[in-house]
Amino acid sequence: MASASVPALPSHIKAWVYSEYGKSSDILKFDTNVPLPEIKEDQVLIKVEAAALNPIDYRRCGGFLKDTDSPLPTAPGHDVAGVVAKVGSQVKKFKVGDEVYGDINEHALNYPKVIGSLAEYTTAEEKLLAHKPPNLSFVEAAAIPLAIETAYEGFERAGFSAGKSILVLGGAGGVGTYVIQLAKHVFGASKIAATSSTKKLELLRNLGADLPIDYTKEKFEELPEKFDLVYDTVGGEELERAFKAVKEGGKVVTIVPPGKPPAIMFILTSTGSTLEKLSPYLESGKVKPVLDPKTPFPFSQTVEAFSFLETYRATGKVVVYPIP
Known part of the structure; x- marks a missing residue:
């Protein structure tokens, strides 16, 4: 029936x-x-x-x-x-x-x-x-689904762990908004920087970025500090510049083909188990x-x-x- x-x-x-x-x-x-x-x-x-x-x-x-x-x-x-x-x-x-x-x-x-x-x-x-x-x-x-699973897989591929710092390129986009939140609530990043246009800086702050960067006014690769992970959701020349923002021994991850070594380029493998793993964060409202x-x-x-x-x-x- x-x-x-x-x-x-x-x-x-x-x-x-x-x-x-x-x-x-x-x-x-x-x-x-x-x-x-x-x-x-x-x-x-x-x-x-x-x-x-x-x-x-x-x-x-x-x-x-x-x-x-x-x-x-x-x-x-x-x-x-x-x-x-x-x-x-x-x-x-x-x-x-x-x-x-x-x-x-x-x-x-x-x-x-x-x-x-x-x-x-x-x-x-x-x-x-x-x-x-x-x-x-x-x-x-x-x-x-697609965006949060992509965000999560990037952290896994980079071997990211608590106490490391991250720079997110394109922090206000579909994937970027989840990268910031996962860095903060799931992976325990020590510092989160992220780029966006001027009017989206407040959103980056609300999502958990410690250092919102206005890409129309600042060049992220010229910041004095460097990062353990640069997570690129933009591609193109942003990826070229990402290599200058990473610490020695740090990693660059990109989700935009064709990528460029030594960046880790990947295309998501979809799996419901990632959604199940992240469900407590979604149900508590920590990740939105x-x-x-x-x-x-x-x-x-x-x-x-x-x-x-x-x-x-x-x-x-x-x-x-x-x-x-």
Whole structure:
């Protein structure tokens, strides 16, 4: 018996899809007749409530993953928060009606789901999901997975530990806002510096940065002090300059391809276990999602949400909600 709160599953759903590569505003089309995605034994079907956008979504639209992409047409979207509508035969952790969240693509660059989270329903492997913290709304939960898991993996790869100092490049962005908070509350950094534009310095302070740096007025590499870890979320010439801000024996981590040795460049491997590990910090409110003031964008304005993210001016995360 299906639970009363979960309606019968439709055969077709609404989704934003594209059939060719190009600029998101040119290629994304609203499709009301997409077949409901089928689940494998280790997957759940999720009724999507909210989806967050990430730079990988518009890069993928632009053909960045051409060689390892799923077949077109495809619906983009990695981050999801929603309700379990159906479970595969091997799924143990979730049941129909559970509120879940996660990044639905284990390896962002390798064959992402054909129907991503910008659809009424999507699928994800059980291991990529976690139970949504009850204190968070669907909008807040959607803003967490890819960015916080990326932030966390960077610390792990750098072998960061309590008492070390960190400089975060792009501290007000989707990943940067979590890097600052994890440095402070989870990893016990001795000092946290972070860069942003003038009007976002107060946000950096509120998130836990001891030294907010206005990149329009100061060059971080000219600071007298150097750092154990420089965490770069910006790339390009910022990464070049990062090497001058690190202590001897320190590390530089970057999440922006192509990276440059000796920086540690990585692309996230999504896992629900990181969300479970960080759940106490999210439930206590020590670590919070930062939502751009323009968020959420309604589902009908998904193209506008993409265009806004592509300006590089978003503070924290951009979320689409409600999804019908």
